[in-house]
Amino acid sequence: MKVMTAKGAAAEKPTNSKREKKHPFRGMRKDWDLYLMAVPGLIFLLIFKYTPMYGLVIAFQDFSIFKGIGESKWVGLKHFEKLFVSDEFLNVLSNTLLISLYKLVFLFPLPILIAILLNEIRKMMFKRVVQSLIYLPHFISWVIVGGLFINLLSVNGGIVNAVIVSLGGQPIQFFMDHSIFRSVLVFTEGWKELGWSTIVYLAAISSVDPQLYEAAKMDGASKARQMWHITLPSIASTVVLMFILKIGSLLEAGTEQILVMYNPVVYDVADVIGTYVYRVGIGASDYSFSTAVGLFESVIAFVLVIGGNALCRKYLGRSIW
Known part of the structure; x- marks a missing residue:
């Protein structure tokens, strides 16, 4: 029978932590199908919620629809x-x-x-x-x-x-x-x-x-x-x-x-x-x-x-x- 001393147990604990750090996405790989189902929703949020936030810079410009955001004057x-x-x-x-x-x-x-x-x-x-x-x-x-x-x-x-x-x-x-x-x-x-x-x-x-x-x-x-x-x-x-x-x-x-x-x-x-x-x-x-x-x-x-x-x-x- 293999007997593990306290020192041996203490030595193995860091090994397990290193293993966990080495595989931070192991949980994602395990439930990949659930994350895949979330992709359409994330894409929707990215396109229709977060991308339009770039337009907020208009609040700091004298925006002109003819010049666009890039050439409109900044007014703070x-x-x-x-x-x-x-x-x-x-x-x-x-x-x-x-x-x-x-x-x-x-x-x-x-x-x-x-x-x-x-x-x-x-x-x-x-x-x-x-x-x-x-x-x-x-x-x-x-x-x-x-x-x-x-x-x-x-x-x-x-x-x-x-x-x-x-x-x-x-x-x-x-x-x-x-x-x-x-x-x-x-x-x-x-x-x-x-x-x-x-x-x-x-x-x-x-x-x-x-x-x-x-x-x-x-x-x-x-x-x-x-x-x-x-x-x-x-x-x-x-x-x-x-x-x-x-x-x-x-x-x-x-x-x-x-x-x-x-x-x-x-x-x-x-x-x-x-x-x-x-x-x-x-x-x-x-x-x-x-x-x-x-x-x-x-x-x-x-x-x-x-x-x-x-x-x-x-x-x-x-x-x-």
């Missing part, structure tokens, strides 16, 4: 200085933050509540019908959704205003009234996307161990207590993940939705960074300034994701990384 931070002293942009930034915060406060908790309630439904047919009805709007484009609500809320022939008038009220110009338009944005966003967001939480709830609920029932816990003490803590990681992602898109504010629904009358309360970039970049052909605005939005979004993750890790004990 000129467009960023213009950005921070512009009263119009400050109003746009304020609108973006307000609309995003309204959506975060009113719409973020609802999918969690809907998922918990759907999980408690025992009649599968009814549950499937409800799920289908609330998921369906997600697959409808904002162009169609915008047209639908414009017709429903129209002063001339809209069903909602017809009901208001029949009850003795005055017609409401939902898409013209500064005090109402943001509420319309929040409501239509919720109508379209709540069902889709619910899927994530339903998937998280389905992974909760049923034995926890059985033990709670034996201890006399009511449904409300089971939801509060079992369901919510079990999906806390998913909630934190979704919250951080929401914070990261805080400055996006639903650009496509607003482009479809707003008009010059409500620019003062509805113009957000995305629509402002569209109007300035394409409408006024000020490509350098609009690129500077877009770069500012991206940097702030990155900072928000990092900050949100740090705060969740510090105060909630959960984070993405």
